[in-house]
Amino acid sequence: MAKIQKIKGVADLFPEESARYAFMEQAAREVFTSYGYGELRIPILEKTELFCRSIGEETDVVQKEMYTFPDRKDRSLTMRPEATAGIVRAYVENKIHQPGKVSKYFTYGPMFRYERPQAGRMRQFHQIDAEIFGAAEPQADAEVLLMLSAFLGRIGLKKLSFELNSLGCPECRPKYNQALKDFLNSLDRSELCEDCQRRMDTNPLRVLDCKSKNCKALTQNAPTLPDHLCGECREHFDTVIALISEAGLEYTLNPRLVRGLDYYQRTAFEVTSGDIGAQTAVAGGGRYDGLVESLGGPKQVPAIGFACGMERLALLLDGTFEAENDFYVALADERAAQNALLFAEKLRNNGQKGEAAFSAKSMKAHLRYANKINARRCFIFGADEFENGTVTVKDMAEGGEQTTMPFDEYFK
Template identity: 60%
Template sequence: MSKIQKIKGFADLFPPESDKFVFMEQTARDIFSRYGCQEVRLPLVEKTELFARSIGEETDVVQKEMYTFPDRKNRSLTLRPEATAGVVRAFIENKIHSLHPIAKLFTCGPMFRYERPQKGRMRQFHQINVEVLGTDAPQADAELMFMVWSYLKGLGLDKLSIEINSLGCRECRPVFHERLTSFLEGLDQSRLCEDCQRRASTNPLRVLDCKVPTCKELVKDAPKISDSLCPGCRDHFDTVLSILDQAGLAYEHNERLVRGLDYYQRTTFEVVSHDIGAQASVAGGGRYDGLIRQLGGPDLPGLGFACGMERLALLLDKIGSPQLDFFLAVLDQQALNKAMIIAQNLRDKGFAGEVSFEAKSVKSLLRQANKLGVKTCLLLGPEELEKDQIIVKDMATGAQKAVSQNDLEQALGLQC
């Protein structure tokens, strides 16, 4: 019978790689809680309409990348390709706005997009998202960038930089859209890549963000968004930049930085790593003030960011599994049950350890303790069982001594 293998673009994660994901999630909970963020857990599957309405019918995500399927009642469902739309849907449906004037929420977990698998990008990938709902203050934009910067630094990453731009609002964005469309119509569009030939009429902002060299060259003289900003958007953006300046957080104003999702406006940003190659962005986000209203909720502003965990994992040094404090080696079959009780008592006291499930030779069990990388090996044989003792062996120095089982917690505490 043939083996069943995983689907292309999906990964099995074992230690030490899975340890990186645990570390990223634990660091997120620590850092984000300092800013008043609360964790939410949401469905992986949503109605397809949610993403079509929020992300945009003409975006690459909706057009080419979503895992969409009918259920048994012929309802169109989609595995979530991103988290923001689901968070906003839950925010509206659960009337969170009536409980908190400003909601700071974060979530982490798998997302799904049908893309060509490559280094740091899979068809099932993982994101950490933060969403701040209910405020249009530019101070919130700056705080969001402080938060993502603190998070990435908390992971131990350096060689990072921030790129930032303003996409305008529903008042001034149409003006820029018209200027950009007119510019693109004047180009020899046959020289654009296949995606940008389609985007030129359906999602022209994305042409500015294309990484294909010929496209970048063709649009180098395209209109700048900053020249079309209304006074409100300009004041908002200037305030954000002023706060970043005062905090000493370096950034680059990138006039070509846009977002691929329709709901973004005003502030948008990316954090770029200089250690990861061509796919350099490790976090990105911005403001989406019209999204809550667009999905049937109150006309409240919002902003957020997402970090791709597979990308971040490429930058993390080896993260070791949590180290065990002890391995309890059982030398006699009659001691197996007693060993389980001793080990459980130690775990109840806060120690971490494993027990051999069968009696073996000392040499074999010490070899097993070395493989586990424990600090201390506890040996329990017939003599120790009779005397209510246990041998405590320091795996680093080889020194060992017999102690009373009643004194084991104290002896192990000294070793650890």
């Protein structure tokens, strides 16, 4: 019978690798809760309309990348390609909004997009996500950026670049879109890639987000958003920049940074690394003040957030993440199997963690395995220990001591 293999673009994360993800999740929990964020767990499956309305019908995510299918009642469902839309849906559906109330949430888990698998990019991937609702002030933007920096620092990442831009608002964005459209219409349309030719008519801003070297070169002299900001957007962005500069966060301004999803406005940002090949972005986000209303919520609920790609972060983590254990119980005589198992259980009841052998092996094999699982001590149950009611304790440090004592005396 043929073996059943995993689907292309997904991964099995065994303990050595999943420990990296657990490490990032714990760091996120510690950092985000220190800023007043609470954990929100949202469904993996949502109605397809949620992502079409929030992300945008003309985005690559909706057009090409979503896993969408009809259920048994012919309702169109989609496996979430990102977390923000689901969090906003939960926020609106559960009527969280109250005038003057600020709500902060974080979540993490698997997302799904049909893309070409490569280093740091999978079809089932994982994100850490944080969102804040009800704060329109630039101080909220600055705090989100500083919290993201604190999280990345907590997991030991240093060689990163923060890139910022302002995408304007519904007041100034249309004027910029027209200026950009005029510029694009002055080009030879046929020289742009097929996606950009389509975007020129549906969402010209997305042309600036194209990864094609040719399209980048053709649009090198395109008008920039910062030059078309209204007074309020300019003041907002200048305040954000001043705050993070005062806090010591280094950044660069990138006038071509537009993000890939339609709901962003005003502050947009991306964190990149040059150490993971072509896929340089490890985190990104921005402000999306109109999204709550567009999904049926109250008007004028400001919001801002970010997401981190855990697969890409995992590529940047230094060192190994092998589990450390307090003990290993070695069984050298089958007659002592019961004593060995009960001794291990007593150790665990006393707050220690470790493993016990189920079958007798040579001491060389036991000690090799104790080293492999990074056990601090090895407790040996052999023929002498069985006959005398004792246990031998070996310190696994190099040149560690070895002592023998009565079985029950260890716990006194």
